[in-house]
Amino acid sequence: MGFPKHGEASTYSDFFQGKTTSNGDTYNHEKYTAALLPKSRWHALHMGTLLKLTYHGRKVVVKVNDRGAGKIVDGHADGSRVLDLSRAAYAYLIGKKVTEVTDDNAGVIQLDDIKIVPPTTRLGRCIEPEKPITPVRSK
Amino acid sequence: MSDIRHLWLAWTLFFASLACANPPFPAHGSILEKIAFSHLDDLQIIGADTENDKYWRWAAWSESSENGPSVKLALLNHKTKNVDIKWYSDKQDAYGPVITRVVNWRHGQHPILVLTYRQGAEAQQVELYGLDEKNRPLLLDKRLGEQIEWRIGIQGETVLSIYSKPYGHLVPVCYGWQDEKKRLESLLCP
Numbered sequence: 001m002g003f004p005k006h007g008e009a010s011t012y013s014d015f016f017q018g019k020t021t022s023n024g025d026t027y028n029h030e031k032y033t034a035a036l037l038p039k040s041r042w043h044a045l046h047m048g049t050l051l052k053l054t055y056h057g058r059k060v061v062v063k064v065n066d067r068g069a070g071k072i073v074d075g076h077a078d079g080s081r082v083l084d085l086s087r088a089a090y091a092y093l094i095g096k097k098v099t100e101v102t103d104d105n106a107g108v109i110q111l112d113d114i115k116i117v118p119p120t121t122r123l124g125r126c127i128e129p130e131k132p133i134t135p136v137r138s139k
Numbered sequence: 140m141s142d143i144r145h146l147w148l149a150w151t152l153f154f155a156s157l158a159c160a161n162p163p164f165p166a167h168g169s170i171l172e173k174i175a176f177s178h179l180d181d182l183q184i185i186g187a188d189t190e191n192d193k194y195w196r197w198a199a200w201s202e203s204s205e206n207g208p209s210v211k212l213a214l215l216n217h218k219t220k221n222v223d224i225k226w227y228s229d230k231q232d233a234y235g236p237v238i239t240r241v242v243n244w245r246h247g248q249h250p251i252l253v254l255t256y257r258q259g260a261e262a263q264q265v266e267l268y269g270l271d272e273k274n275r276p277l278l279l280d281k282r283l284g285e286q287i288e289w290r291i292g293i294q295g296e297t298v299l300s301i302y303s304k305p306y307g308h309l310v311p312v313c314y315g316w317q318d319e320k321k322r323l324e325s326l327l328c329p
Contacts, residue, residue, distance in 0.1 A: 012261065013309050015286065019260035022232065024208075027260045035259055039283060042232070042258070067232070067259035069285045072303040075312075075325075077283070084261060084304075106307040 003044040005114055007082035008071075009034075009053070011090035011106045021066035023047040029087035029098060032123045034062040037070030037084055038077035050121050053085075054113035055093040059126035061117060062089045081108065092125050178202060183238050187214060187270065188249060194218040195274060197252050199236040208234040210256045212268075214276050226276050233258050239289075241297055244316035246279060247272065251316065253299075261285040265299065267316075267323070280323045285309060292329045300328060 012027060012035075019027050027033070034051060036042050045051075049064045062085065071078040085093070091101045094109060179200040187195035196215040201208055210233040214226040230236075235257040244251040246269025254266045266281040284301035290313065292298045300311040313328035 010304055010307055013285075013304070015309065016260045020234070020257070022259040022262075035261060039262070066261070068261040069259075069263070069283045069303055071305055072284065072312075073305065075282065103308045108307060 003036075003041060003114070003116075004082050006111050007114070008080050008108050009083040009085050009090070009111050010071075010081060010108050011085050011087055011101065013103050013106075023065045025065045027066065027086070031086055032060060032062045032089045033065045033086040034089065035066035035068035035084040036064060037068045037081050038072075038079055039067075039069070040077065040079065041082065042067045045116070048119070050117045050119055050123070051083075052113075052115045052117045052121070052126065053083075053089070053093065053111050054115075055109055055111055058093050058095065060089045060092050061121050061123050061126060062086065063123060082114070083111070088124075181234075181236050183236070184215075185238055185240055185252075187240075187252065188274070195270075197238055197240075197268075199238045199254060201234050201236055201256075207232050210234065210236040210254075212236070212238070212254055214270075214274075216274075225274070228276075230256060230264075233264070241316070243297055245318065246270065246277070246321065251279065255287050263287045265301065279321060282314070282323065284312075290329055292326075298326070298329055299323065 016027050017029055021027050036045060045064050047065060050061055051064060052059055052061050068084045071081040087101055088098050091098045179202065182200040184196050184198045186193065187197045194216055198213045198215055199211065201210050210230040212228045213224050216223045216225050233256045237255045239253045240250045241253055242250045249270045252268040254268065255263060257263050262283065263286055264281065264283050265287050267279040269277045269279050271277055282301050284303050286302040286309065288300045290298040290300050296315060299314045301314065302309045302311050311328050313326050314323040315326050317324040
């Protein structure tokens with residue numbers, strides 16, 4: 001199954017803070033990471049792939065380092081949810097601080113765009129313009 | 140290479156089973172050291188058969204290789220002088236195996252074996268195994284959740300809780316073993 005260009009995303013629960021991820025990292029709310037959902041997409045991208053995610057104009061770059069069970073309805077995986085985001089990535093996209101997001105108020109967001117970016121891309125919030133500004137030459 | 144590893148494991152398990160019947164230290168210290176510090180992680184060995192028949196063992200462990208971590212589940216028999224691996228299963232991209240014999244969940248005469256292992260921080264798989272009349276393993280049921288836990292029901296029954304995130308937060312769905320249907324069946328969480 002290929003990886004979709006948009007779709008639903010949720011965020012990790014507090015319970016998983018400090019747990020070992022699929023690639024051997026330790027999950028941390030403060031890092032910019034993501035888990036592939038559901039099981040049918042676990043191998044759609046390599047561990048370590050960087051993704052640029054867009055939500056209502058906000059952009060963030062995350063590293064795929066985990067696999068998650070995802071949304072399960074009546075015992076079956078629902079493919080509508082594509083990523084589970086670390087708390088830092090999720091909080092930035094919805095315009096909140098990490099400490100303002102809790103298990104109780106975290107919801108599901110619809111990502112407008114999911115794009116694979118080069119491994120040299122800086123992780124975290126994208127506050128720089130996407131295209132370099134071409135200076136106007138003075139005659 | 141794989142056969143050599145199995146042979147080594149078989150010998151280790153055979154001596155480990157002897158160690159259970161004798162004082163473990165200091166005579167079998169070196170065997171215990173091998174088990175503790177070998178490339179096998181999370182090694183667990185438990186009885187697989189009925190209480191009167193002690194020849195079968197389930198063993199689970201995890202290994203790391205260039206292809207990533209994997210979990211192994213094996214059924215061992217030591218009815219003769221040698222330990223034989225009668226059956227073997229390999230779970231790729233998996234780690235942290237735990238095996239449990241649920242004594243009040245039964246398949247035929249045998250208690251059901253429950254294997255849980257992780258495939259991600261928020262992906263935990265549970266698999267239920269039984270033995271047929273010829274002691275061949277049968278995968279009875281399997282489920283995936285973000286987290287798996289055991290509970291005790293109001294009447295003391297064993298309840299399996301599988302957590303997933305249908306909305307934004309974790310919600311458990313509980314299951315009990317349905318002996319007639321030979322599968323897990325959802326029930327109200329205690």
